[in-house]
Amino acid sequence: MKAASQGYSAANLRELCRLAGLSLTHQRLVIFEELMKMGDHPAPEEVYEKVRKKIPSLSLATVYNNIKTFVEHGLIREVSVHHGSLRLENNPHPHHHLVCTRCKRIEDLDESDFEPIRMKKSIPSGFSVHRFSVEVLGICKRCSKQN
Amino acid sequence: MKAASQGYSAANLRELCRLAGLSLTHQRLVIFEELMKMGDHPAPEEVYEKVRKKIPSLSLATVYNNIKTFVEHGLIREVSVHHGSLRLENNPHPHHHLVCTRCKRIEDLDESDFEPIRMKKSIPSGFSVHRFSVEVLGICKRCSKQN
DNA sequence: CTAACTGCAAAGTGTTTGCACTCTT
DNA sequence: AAGAGTGCAAACACTTTGCAGTTAG
Numbered sequence: 001m002k003a004a005s006q007g008y009s010a011a012n013l014r015e016l017c018r019l020a021g022l023s024l025t026h027q028r029l030v031i032f033e034e035l036m037k038m039g040d041h042p043a044p045e046e047v048y049e050k051v052r053k054k055i056p057s058l059s060l061a062t063v064y065n066n067i068k069t070f071v072e073h074g075l076i077r078e079v080s081v082h083h084g085s086l087r088l089e090n091n092p093h094p095h096h097h098l099v100c101t102r103c104k105r106i107e108d109l110d111e112s113d114f115e116p117i118r119m120k121k122s123i124p125s126g127f128s129v130h131r132f133s134v135e136v137l138g139i140c141k142r143c144s145k146q147n
Numbered sequence: 148m149k150a151a152s153q154g155y156s157a158a159n160l161r162e163l164c165r166l167a168g169l170s171l172t173h174q175r176l177v178i179f180e181e182l183m184k185m186g187d188h189p190a191p192e193e194v195y196e197k198v199r200k201k202i203p204s205l206s207l208a209t210v211y212n213n214i215k216t217f218v219e220h221g222l223i224r225e226v227s228v229h230h231g232s233l234r235l236e237n238n239p240h241p242h243h244h245l246v247c248t249r250c251k252r253i254e255d256l257d258e259s260d261f262e263p264i265r266m267k268k269s270i271p272s273g274f275s276v277h278r279f280s281v282e283v284l285g286i287c288k289r290c291s292k293q294n
Numbered sequence: 295c296t297a298a299c300t301g302c303a304a305a306g307t308g309t310t311t312g313c314a315c316t317c318t319t
Numbered sequence: 320a321a322g323a324g325t326g327c328a329a330a331c332a333c334t335t336t337g338c339a340g341t342t343a344g
Contacts, residue, residue: 008239009239021323022323022324023317023318023319023322023323023324024318024319025317025318025323025324025325026317027324027325028324035235035237036237038237040252040253041234041235041236041237041253042234042235042237043232043233043234043235043308044232044233044235044308044309045232045308047235057325057326058325058326059325059326059327060309060326061309061310061311061325061326061327061328062324062325062326064308064309064310065310065324065325066324067233067235068309068310069324076235076236076237077235077236078233078234078235078236079229079234079235079236079244079253080227080228080229080230080234081227082226082227082229082230083227083229083230083231083232083233083234083308084230084233084308084309084332084333085190085191085192085230085332085333086190086191086214086225086230086231086333086334087188087189087190087225087226087227087230088182088188088189088190088191088194088214088223088224088225088226089188089223089224089225089226090182090183090185090223092155092156097226098270098271098274100274101277105187106187106188106226107271112267113266113267113268114264114265114266114267115264115265115266115267117261117262117264117281118261118262119260119261119262120259120260120261120262121260123245123256123283124245124254124288125288126287126288126291127245127247127285127286127287127288128285128286128291129283129284129285130248130284130285130286131284131285132281132282132283132284133281133282133284134264134279134280134281134282135279135280135281135282136270136276136279137276137277137278137279137280138274138275138276138277138278139274139275139277140273140274141271141272141273141274144273144275168298169298169299170297170298170299170342170343170344171343171344172298172299172300172342172343173342174299174300175299190333191333191334192333204300204301205300205301206300206301206302207301207334208300208301208302208303208334208335208336209299209300209301211333211334211335212299212300212335213299215334215335230333231307231308231333231334232307232308233308233309
């Protein structure tokens with residue numbers, strides 16, 4: 001069962017697991033709690049370090065397994081669909097991306113297809129902006145046909 | 148020497164290499180040519196397959212080495228700054244990202260800090276859009292101080 | 295001629311998997 | 320009890336590196 005991908009608090013994990021048909025193990029609970037506490041888009045290894053302080057016997061594989069489970073059930077998201085393999089950009093024109101989250105295909109969308117991106121607030125001072133990149137995420141035609 | 152990151156045509160590679168202080172080898176030329184011909188945000192392995200048809204003795208390591216060189220000199224770009232390691236998203240609120248391309252740090256920017264993203268053209272039919280994600284790319288305060 | 299580049303194999307990362315054991319339900 | 324989850328080690332996929340031989344400038 002797939003929950004809506006909105007993100008959840010650790011307090012609700014019992015209920016979330018029930019809905020998703022997942023067992024609520026101690027490890028799973030602590031992994032989720034720590035994950036939710038970490039501000040900075042953590043990598044699996046960093047989650048592992050945190051959780052190990054509470055459950056020293058925990059295995060890194062369990063962290064990976066649980067992260068995968070969480071993502072599959074929509075409890076958390078990955079920042080980028082394209083970790084795992086380097087993908088190269090050879091389109092010299094300013095453009096954005098149409099990304100299928102299922103097959104990972106990336107199509108270019110010309111920058112001129114968009115109204116200019118405007119911010120209401122200013123960027124944190126000291127950060128020098130090079131460019132804006134918009135990703136339009138969803139499921140492509142081909143993939144939605146496939147079931 | 149660092150060229151502007153605008154993308155270049157294969158025809159100019161001789162000049163680009165000269166400016167960057169790079170040797171223009173046959174392998175390098177063919178890798179660049181093929182790369183520029185490939186439409187679909189290729190992975191290194193795919194570039195390798197293409198180039199091998201023209202230079203069967205080519206090694207995959209050479210493809211990787213050259214891609215790295217091209218990226219470092221701004222001749223091509225990587226699609227995502229965060230290939231290499233999974234990064235997790237635990238912020239349940241709709242938001243965008245401020246990404247430092249040097250240290251790879253990701254900060255959240257609330258969706259409400261932006262004017263709504265609007266498109267002039269419509270998305271290719273059949274693609275069902277789930278969400279828009281904006282990445283504001285640049286160099287953070289800390290990194291710009293560091294040299 | 296010299297510095298840069300290539301090919302190969304070996305070493306490194308980050309991630310997944312098979313299996314026996316344990317825990318949740 | 321039965322099925323799901325854990326820990327471990329081994330396997331994998333992707334990428335980098337060291338080194339000897341080759342090539343560009």
